[in-house]
Amino acid sequence: MTTRLPVENPATLAHVGEAPSFDRVMLDAAVTSARAALPGWSATPFDARGEILQAMADAVDKIAEDVAALLTAEQGKPIAEARREVSRVGQWFRGTATLDAPAIRRDRGDGRICETRYLPLGVVAAIAPWNYPLLLAAFKLAPALLAGNVVILKPSPYTPLSTLVVFEAVQAFLPPGVLTVATGDDALGPWLTSHPGIDKVSFTGSTATGRRVMAAAAPTLKRVTLELGGNDAAIVLDDADLDAIAGPLFWSAFRNAGQVCVATKRLYVQRRLYRPLVEAMIEKARAVTLGDGADPAVLMGPTNNAAQQARVNGLIDDAKARGARVETGGNDCSLPGYFVQPSIVTDIDEDARIVQEEQFGPVLPILPFDDVDDAIERANRTDFALGASIWSSDVGRARRIAGRMIAGGVWVNESGALSPTVPFGGLRQSGVGVEGGEEGLLGYMQLQTLT
Ligand code: NAD
Numbered sequence: 001m002t003t004r005l006p007v008e009n010p011a012t013l014a015h016v017g018e019a020p021s022f023d024r025v026m027l028d029a030a031v032t033s034a035r036a037a038l039p040g041w042s043a044t045p046f047d048a049r050g051e052i053l054q055a056m057a058d059a060v061d062k063i064a065e066d067v068a069a070l071l072t073a074e075q076g077k078p079i080a081e082a083r084r085e086v087s088r089v090g091q092w093f094r095g096t097a098t099l100d101a102p103a104i105r106r107d108r109g110d111g112r113i114c115e116t117r118y119l120p121l122g123v124v125a126a127i128a129p130w131n132y133p134l135l136l137a138a139f140k141l142a143p144a145l146l147a148g149n150v151v152i153l154k155p156s157p158y159t160p161l162s163t164l165v166v167f168e169a170v171q172a173f174l175p176p177g178v179l180t181v182a183t184g185d186d187a188l189g190p191w192l193t194s195h196p197g198i199d200k201v202s203f204t205g206s207t208a209t210g211r212r213v214m215a216a217a218a219p220t221l222k223r224v225t226l227e228l229g230g231n232d233a234a235i236v237l238d239d240a241d242l243d244a245i246a247g248p249l250f251w252s253a254f255r256n257a258g259q260v261c262v263a264t265k266r267l268y269v270q271r272r273l274y275r276p277l278v279e280a281m282i283e284k285a286r287a288v289t290l291g292d293g294a295d296p297a298v299l300m301g302p303t304n305n306a307a308q309q310a311r312v313n314g315l316i317d318d319a320k321a322r323g324a325r326v327e328t329g330g331n332d333c334s335l336p337g338y339f340v341q342p343s344i345v346t347d348i349d350e351d352a353r354i355v356q357e358e359q360f361g362p363v364l365p366i367l368p369f370d371d372v373d374d375a376i377e378r379a380n381r382t383d384f385a386l387g388a389s390i391w392s393s394d395v396g397r398a399r400r401i402a403g404r405m406i407a408g409g410v411w412v413n414e415s416g417a418l419s420p421t422v423p424f425g426g427l428r429q430s431g432v433g434v435e436g437g438e439e440g441l442l443g444y445m446q447l448q449t450l451t
Contacts, residue, residue: 005183007161010076010302011292011337017074019160022184024191027152030180031197034123034150037177042120042148049146050097056170057090057097063169064090067134069294071162075133076301076337077256078293089138089166095420096142099441108451118445120148121223122199125192127213129205130156130304131259131360133163136227139435140202141167141179142420147444152180152198154188158305193217200444203227204261206358207384207429214432225433225443228426229358230386231265233379234415235401236277237372237392238270245391245413246280252389252415254288254342257300258362259308262387262409262416266355267366268375274368278346281366282328285342290335302337303361309338312361315354316343319365324348329363350378358384372401380406385427389415408434 004018022030041049060067068082075082101118108114126140133155144151155163160183167181182188189209193201193216203213204227217224234249253264269277293301303309313331320326329343343363345354354365369375379388388407392398395412402410408426411417418424418436425434433443 005157005160005185007074007158009073009337010304011294011335011339013337016070017161019164019183022182022188027182027188027191027195028197030152030182031123031195033177034152034180035197037175038120038122038150040175041145041150041178044148046101046146046148049148052173053093053097053142053146055173057093059169059173060086060090060093060166063165067162067165070165071134071159072293072301074159074161075130076293076304078298078301079296081256082293085132085135086166088135092135092138092420093142096146096441098421099143099146099438101147101441101445102438112451114449114451116447116449118147118442119448121444121446122149123197124149124151124200124202124444125195125198126151126153127189127192127201127203127205128153128155128163130158131256131261133159134166136204137163137167139204139227143435143441144202144444145174145178147441149200149444150178152182152192154182154184154192157183157185189213190216193222194219196220198222200224202443210431223443225425225435226431227261227435228386228429228431229360229384230261230263230426230430231356231358231382231384232262232387232389232407232415233266233268233405234264234389234391235369235372235375235379236267236269236273237390237394237398237401238272239393239397240273240391241393242273242276242280246277246284248414249391250281250284253364254285254300254362257303257340258364259304259360260416262418263360264364264389264415265359266379267364268369268379269366270372270375271368271370274366278327278344278366281344281364285328285344288342290333290339290341292337300342300362302335302339304338306338308361309340312340312359312363315357315359315361316340316345316363319345319348319352319354322349322352324352324354324365356382376401376404383429386430387411387416389413
């Protein structure tokens with residue numbers, strides 16, 4: 001009998017439902033049917049695959065309301081956020097469908113003509129985390145399918161249910177075996193990443209797991225794309241318009257209870273604006289209604305699981321032990337689920353864990369600076385390099401500073417906006433490869449030159 005994977009509501013601790021838990025036999029069967037589907041799907045014309053992506057987008061839109069409710073129940077995010085995530089899945093399919101893979105002809109000048117073209121890679125394992133389970137799966141699925149690959153999609157064991165509903169709905173447009181949703185416990189990821197029948201692993205998750213994925217992929221030289229953790233710095237210059245930036249800046253750190261790869265995770269503020277901005281952030285944090293995201297009045301849900309809550313609470317404890325000031329919030333939330341109150345931390349050293357590590361939760365350290373060069377140096381002094389943002393009323397000045405940030409994506413007066421037609425990926429230990437744009441599409445293809 002198949003074992004089942006229970007799923008808990010992180011806000012209420014109620015049982016939400018169960019997903020199948022793949023064992024090795026089920027995984028082998030999925031790989032076998034994926035390999036059988038590969039010749040037919042890869043021979044389907046590129047444009048026809050794009051049209052299928054469009055139809056898949058329409059199908060997701062049709063079930064959006066039910067899926068959003070389920071996403072909130074298993075992930076914890078407010079229902080408005082859940083609706084936005086589901087609608088972004090359709091947008092990602094549609095936007096990806098506009099991409100094209102190049103074919104380049106070159107005359108070598110020695111009587112030979114070369115044509116370089118891009119072919120599918122084969123069977124792709126797409127592994128997604130729990131913070132944006134549907135959208136981050138779509139980031140992988142859309143380009144992988146457009147490129148002519150077949151996919152085995154593994155959601156996080158914390159959030160498998162909405163993924164099953166969405167991707168089972170889109171399977172109706174695909175031949176059997178082209179897409180399998182494989183749900184399972186902690187054993188399933190390592191089986192996928194070491195399986196000899198899989199050609200590529202596209203992984204989004206923590207840097208620690210990313211290292212394991214790369215090691216497991218090495219013996220069979222699987223291609224890997226790794227979208228990993230970040231510790232994004234936002235730098236606020238003292239010419240910034242406080243009233244205009246306070247809201248977007250706050251939500252750049254606290255959206256989805258801070259569980260966003262490109263959330264602002266450290267905030268550096270030039271001295272003159274430091275205290276006014278801290279006060280504005282405190283005010284915004286205190287105005288947040290924390291609770292079960294199913295209630296439309298709730299602006300912030302819980303962290304997704306007990307381990308994440310314990311980690312974030314531990315970082316707050318560490319900050320307190322170092323003498324930092326928790327201006328608002330803290331780690332003594334009385335709600336029953338995995339809640340952490342939106343917290344603002346000041347008087348904190350640069351080398352404190354909450355500054356140096358990725359908190360992935362609703363806690364923001366705010367640090368002052370006098371000299372812009374010093375702020376840039378501190379912001380870049382990390383092994384992560386995912387995103388960064390510069391906030392200023394002088395866009396030209398902000399842009400020059402943005403060019404000195406070491407990060408895969410840098411934004412001015414906003415943070416974290418991603419698009420299916422523009423590449424994005426982490427530098428350093430924030431990742432390998434990119435998603436989005438033609439560059440992301442080519443990550444699912446292999447180059448062949450005909451001479
Ligand atoms: P995680 O690394 O714990 O898990 C991610 C996925 O990998 C899950 O599906 C999990 O079941 C699976 N997994 C766990 N161990 C595995 C193994 N040994 N082999 C293969 N798969 C394995 O990450 P998480 O806690 O779910 O997500 C949070 C992290 O994801 C944060 O660090 C965040 O910054 C990062 N993230 C990065 C991006 C990006 O685009 N760079 C986007 C979102 C989240």
